[in-house]
Amino acid sequence: MYNQEALVNRLHARGIRVTPQRAMILRAVEAMPGHVTAEELYAAVQAESPYVNLATVYRTLDLLKSLDLITDADMGTGATHYALRSHADHHHAICRACRHSVEFPDHLLSGLIHDLHTGYGFEAEANHIVVFGLCAACAKIEELHSSPA
Amino acid sequence: MYNQEALVNRLHARGIRVTPQRAMILRAVEAMPGHVTAEELYAAVQAESPYVNLATVYRTLDLLKSLDLITDADMGTGATHYALRSHADHHHAICRACRHSVEFPDHLLSGLIHDLHTGYGFEAEANHIVVFGLCAACAKIEELHSSPA
DNA sequence: TTGCAAATGCGAATGATTTGCAGCAAATTG
DNA sequence: CAATTTGCTGCAAATCATTCGCATTTGCAA
Secondary structure, three states: OOOHHHHHHHHHHOOOOOOHHHHHHHHHHHHHOEEEEEHHHHHHHHHHHHOOOOHHHHHHHHHHOOOOOEEEEOOOOOOEEEEEHHHHEEEEEEEEEEEOEEEEEEEHHHHHHHHHHHHHHOOOOEOEEEEEEOOHHHHHHHHHHHHHO | OOOOOOHHHHOOOOOOOOOOHHHHHHHHHOOOOEEEEEHHHHHOOOOOHOOOOOHHHHHHHHHHHOOOOEEEEEOOOOOOEEEEEEHHHHEEEEEEEOOOOEEEHHHHHHHHHHHHHHHHEEEEEEOOOOEEOOHHHHOOOOOOOOOOO
């Protein structure tokens, strides 16, 4: 898996200070699977050391984002979800009814990304696209509700 | 263009009360082009009558959303943008550097929507998809900054 | 060691959205 | 019609994620 120190090394390599709190946050990001909220990371880091501030978590997340090491996505829950860039090989289709999310692979977007590039010169950062809609089950339910008009 | 009373009629048709404030908000939604924030609608309606509350604007927007008459999209500005469902025949590619947005047509997503449907039974409501990335100009600038490594 | 820039903690501020609740208006009932 | 139920509104207060100001601490360089 991940080096568990990969992010720390990346920061070092770029001559960025790696403070204890940053190291803890970085390790937490790497250790947690998939997408995490700032709050969840905060909780994880607190378990290790209670003297890390939520604001610092946000600031570190911002730093990592600006270095392109993590990606963020709005999954429609109110809180931003973060994930390692290297984890971003899939996307999400989220059902607006049951809130469940279906992951779908990267290549379903390759057409769109290609078209945006050739047609508009736009470099889509399609790392964690979120598409809303209705999952199979909920779509069926909606249908029942609307058809007997 | 739009009937200017189309939404009002739709509500009537569904047996939903059309109060003065709702009528004003509905007309404002129809009159304003493209995507609007709740705050902008609020301002527009205030101009007509100062006794309409922001909470009512939100509540009406929720109502319209639940009736599928409008769509909402997070354009990354903090505030949700609303648009008439009938206006939703395009999508947005937003540059994370210059914040400009490129509109792209519906059909670039047809492949994705089709794949999600056949592969996952997911009914994507791809009315106002927002894709972030870099526009042609900003991509070039980024390139200059990173290449001399 | 001295100094300065960068990083942190803390609590307060922000900004969009929601909610509780009392008052009102419209629709429904008898 | 009067009475009653149902739903809408305004208001102000509450939420919730995120950011800021600012005083303090830390890391690294001279």
